[in-house]
Amino acid sequence: MAMRGKPKTNSKKIGDRELSPATLMMGLGYDPVLSEGSLKPPIFLTSTFAFESAAAGKRFFEHITGKREGPADGLVYSRFNGPNQEILEDRLAVWDGADDSLVFSSGMSAIATLLLALVGQNDVIVHSGPLYAATETLIARILSRFGVSFVDFPAGASRDDIDVILARAQALASQKGGKVALVYLESPANPTNALVDVEAVRAARDTAFPGEQKPAIAIDNTFLGPLWQQPLKQGAELVIYSLTKYAGGHSDLVAGGVSGDQRLLDIIRPMRNTIGTICDPNTAWMLLRSLETLELRMRRAGENALKVCTFLRDHPKVEGLGYLGFISDARQKDIFDRHCTGAGSTFSLFIKGGEAESFRFLDALQIAKLAVSLGGTETLASHPAAMTHLSVPDERKKALGITDNLVRVSIGIEDPDDLIADFAQALDAV
Numbered sequence: 001m002a003m004r005g006k007p008k009t010n011s012k013k014i015g016d017r018e019l020s021p022a023t024l025m026m027g028l029g030y031d032p033v034l035s036e037g038s039l040k041p042p043i044f045l046t047s048t049f050a051f052e053s054a055a056a057g058k059r060f061f062e063h064i065t066g067k068r069e070g071p072a073d074g075l076v077y078s079r080f081n082g083p084n085q086e087i088l089e090d091r092l093a094v095w096d097g098a099d100d101s102l103v104f105s106s107g108m109s110a111i112a113t114l115l116l117a118l119v120g121q122n123d124v125i126v127h128s129g130p131l132y133a134a135t136e137t138l139i140a141r142i143l144s145r146f147g148v149s150f151v152d153f154p155a156g157a158s159r160d161d162i163d164v165i166l167a168r169a170q171a172l173a174s175q176k177g178g179k180v181a182l183v184y185l186e187s188p189a190n191p192t193n194a195l196v197d198v199e200a201v202r203a204a205r206d207t208a209f210p211g212e213q214k215p216a217i218a219i220d221n222t223f224l225g226p227l228w229q230q231p232l233k234q235g236a237e238l239v240i241y242s243l244t245k246y247a248g249g250h251s252d253l254v255a256g257g258v259s260g261d262q263r264l265l266d267i268i269r270p271m272r273n274t275i276g277t278i279c280d281p282n283t284a285w286m287l288l289r290s291l292e293t294l295e296l297r298m299r300r301a302g303e304n305a306l307k308v309c310t311f312l313r314d315h316p317k318v319e320g321l322g323y324l325g326f327i328s329d330a331r332q333k334d335i336f337d338r339h340c341t342g343a344g345s346t347f348s349l350f351i352k353g354g355e356a357e358s359f360r361f362l363d364a365l366q367i368a369k370l371a372v373s374l375g376g377t378e379t380l381a382s383h384p385a386a387m388t389h390l391s392v393p394d395e396r397k398k399a400l401g402i403t404d405n406l407v408r409v410s411i412g413i414e415d416p417d418d419l420i421a422d423f424a425q426a427l428d429a430v
């Protein structure tokens with residue numbers, strides 16, 4: 001028989017003390033009393049939820065259809081939400097100090113749902129470049145079928161450059177009879193690791209759009225978030241995650257998330273309800289487990305990356321490193337110091353030579369696995385020119401700095417000295 005009791009409030013504070021995310025991951029949003037005392041949330045495998053009364057059902061639907069504002073007070077149907085996903089959303093939001101979060105079946109379904117919700121016909125998207133390849137495809141090749149245009153700027157652009165780009169986007173939008181609907185950022189950019197000055201973007205956006213109708217600023221924070229960068233603090237309004245990466249962290253699931261301003265999430269949520277891009281309960285449960293160790297995992301991976309990069313930096317077979325811990329460009333370093341609290345564990349390694357030397361290095365690795373993706377417990381290495389960016393035209397590859405001697409590395413949480421030994425023997429084999 002179910003134990004009934006008053007749900008715990010799960011306070012985010014003890015007295016005046018704000019509890020840190022690492023603490024809140026073990027309890028926030030879940031009350032064992034409501035689930036037979038089960039310490040951990042059960043996985044709620046159900047497609048639909050029973051209403052206590054017809055009036056309750058009506059009330060829940062008023063919320064789903066937007067007839068009533070404020071938090072939902074009951075669940076309706078699993079395409080809209082479920083208990084596991086709701087707990088996950090409460091906990092994910094904590095890391096960015098966001099009003100709320102929405103979770104999705106993949107990073108790309110999060111991005112697609114956000115774009116479909118915020119962008120209309122004839123609108124213009126302003127975005128930093130490069131973007132994750134599938135995001136570029138979605139904006140340039142798919143949304144363009146519906147009359148959406150984009151104007152892009154290089155990730156490292158200055159305030160002056162961004163002002164010019166926003167003016168160009170405004171001119172294009174008024175010529176098309178649409179609006180500038182969204183400023184979409186990705187920082188650090190993949191695979192260049194170039195950082196976007198989010199503070200400058202926010203100031204430029206606020207100057208260019210002094211009225212009520214401002215395009216929202218959304219940023220893909222997959223590479224450094226949520227531990228090492230929290231762009232809501234620099235003025236972004238939505239942060240996007242491929243939870244597949246550091247947040248999931250074990251290379252065993254695919255999911256996405258969007259955290260940020262309630263006003264914007266209230267526009268995105270009905271689109272997710274309509275098209276069904278929410279993640280499933282089992283994945284949500286696995287992410288709850290992942291978030292309990294997020295800080296431990298990311299901190300260890302970051303420490304390992306610093307040790308490995310320190311070894312690689314002066315190695316005679318290494319031509320260079322694209323690692324945020326060793327930025328030489330003064331402007332990029334300034335952005336890093338203002339925006340980031342850690343250098344992450346994903347970096348570019350330039351081997352002396354070309355594709356043949358890089359392949360020999362990759363094939364010789366014994367601990368590091370050859371796979372795309374990043375942010376898992378295990379170290380991964382891949383060759384963007386021959387793999388993730390194979391279909392990118394040569395000219396664009398050159399502009400992005402995707403050379404034949406570029407190896408992408410994501411450092412995991414193994415013993416750092418074992419990793420260094422592996423990289424050392426693989427470089428010897430080049």
Ligand SMILES: *Cc1c(COP(=O)(O)O)cnc(C)c1O
Nearest residue numbers: 106107108132220222242244255
């Ligand atoms: C992996 C990734 C995505 C896409 O996420 P999926 O979970 O694979 O759909 C988007 N942006 C960045 C920066 C990524 O690394």
